[in-house]
Amino acid sequence: MIPQRASYRDIPLYAPPKRPCRVDLSDNTNLFGVPPSVERAFHAAVSRVPRYPQGYAPDLRRALAASIGARPEEFTTGCGSDDVIDSALRAFLEPGDTLAFQDPTFVMVPLFAKVNGLRPVPVPLTATFDADADALLATGAKVIYLCSPNNPTGTALSRDAVERVAREAPGLVIIDEAYVDFAPGTDALDLARALPNVLVTRTFSKAFGLAGLRVGWGVGSPALVAEVEKARGPYKVTSVAEAVACEVLTKDADWVRARAEEAVSCRERLRGELTALGLSALPSAANFLMVPLPGALAVAERMRARDVNVRAFQALTGVGDALRIGVGPWPLMETALAALRESLR
Numbered sequence: 001m002i003p004q005r006a007s008y009r010d011i012p013l014y015a016p017p018k019r020p021c022r023v024d025l026s027d028n029t030n031l032f033g034v035p036p037s038v039e040r041a042f043h044a045a046v047s048r049v050p051r052y053p054q055g056y057a058p059d060l061r062r063a064l065a066a067s068i069g070a071r072p073e074e075f076t077t078g079c080g081s082d083d084v085i086d087s088a089l090r091a092f093l094e095p096g097d098t099l100a101f102q103d104p105t106f107v108m109v110p111l112f113a114k115v116n117g118l119r120p121v122p123v124p125l126t127a128t129f130d131a132d133a134d135a136l137l138a139t140g141a142k143v144i145y146l147c148s149p150n151n152p153t154g155t156a157l158s159r160d161a162v163e164r165v166a167r168e169a170p171g172l173v174i175i176d177e178a179y180v181d182f183a184p185g186t187d188a189l190d191l192a193r194a195l196p197n198v199l200v201t202r203t204f205s206k207a208f209g210l211a212g213l214r215v216g217w218g219v220g221s222p223a224l225v226a227e228v229e230k231a232r233g234p235y236k237v238t239s240v241a242e243a244v245a246c247e248v249l250t251k252d253a254d255w256v257r258a259r260a261e262e263a264v265s266c267r268e269r270l271r272g273e274l275t276a277l278g279l280s281a282l283p284s285a286a287n288f289l290m291v292p293l294p295g296a297l298a299v300a301e302r303m304r305a306r307d308v309n310v311r312a313f314q315a316l317t318g319v320g321d322a323l324r325i326g327v328g329p330w331p332l333m334e335t336a337l338a339a340l341r342e343s344l345r
């Protein structure tokens with residue numbers, strides 16, 4: 001047996017409870033299908049496969065820059081936004097340093113803390129699911145992670161709290177906007193572009209429908225981005241993924257927007273149906289609903305037995321047990337509701 005790294009002994013592999021289900025609402029991906037440009041872009045990129053991709057995805061950085069009127073050097077990319085966040089932590093923290101983050105939030109964040117030897121400091125969200133700016137700043141952490149709209153609650157942070165943390169933090173502030181396409185107008189891109197210490201991260205995995213290709217990005221000051229790119233290393237975005245992401249970004253913006261609007265309307269319809277069942281979902285700015293429900297784990301297991309996969313959480317800070325239900329086309333929601341009704345009995 002090879003001697004193990006002591007701090008890695010209790011790190012589990014990421015494996016949420018899952019079994020192949022006909023209806024899978026567990027990962028908040030785009031359930032409305034494949035963006036129209038993907039197939040053609042995919043085939044056009046096949047000839048690039050024998051060679052390495054470009055080191056740091058320059059075409060994608062240019063396309064992202066054009067999409068928001070910024071400069072390519074303000075962008076970093078990665079193998080999903082997971083990779084961008086993980087690289088940013090490595091870039092700015094030494095093992096033993098503190099990472100503060102809102103709680104509850106994206107499950108990978110405490111895991112990235114462990115993998116990078118960091119001291120995780122969860123800071124509970126307020127009673128209205130906002131970031132507790134005072135408490136986050138009081139940690140003195142060199143990196144603070146915020147997420148808006150937040151996974152798993154679905155709630156959005158207030159501009160006031162985000163801006164205060166961004167302006168007063170002593171170090172890097174990561175603002176994870178994986179779900180912002182479902183809440184247009186709530187983004188913090190202006191902060192990332194104006195302040196030297198803010199990195200906003202985004203993904204092609206949710207509204208953009210490219211989760212299988214693993215493409216994420218971040219925007220921040222060129223000096224900050226250069227550090228993240230060092231930690232990230234080259235070749236993290238494959239040539240095929242880069243080509244397809246560029247094409248979807250430039251050609252399929254209307255499709256993405258329309259599907260996001262559809263998701264929001266299905267979400268609110270689903271909320272109504274849940275209310276009729278006596279369940280009260282949290283306010284959501286994302287493509288899923290968080291439904292507090294004692295015994296959620298057992299309910300999710302019964303739903304899986306009925307071929308519907310939703311994500312269950314246990315004893316979440318400020319929420320308790322809860323089901324997180326991803327939103328897709330209404331017929332899928334009807335199937336999920338039928339399974340839920342039977343599983344609540």
Ligand SMILES: Cc1ncc(COP(=O)(O)O)c(C=O)c1O
Pocket residue numbers: 027028079080081082083106147150151176178179202203204205211214215216
């Ligand atoms: C809040 C949040 N951030 C980041 C990610 C990672 O997305 P990806 O690595 O696919 O870009 C997810 C995925 O579920 C998420 O929920």
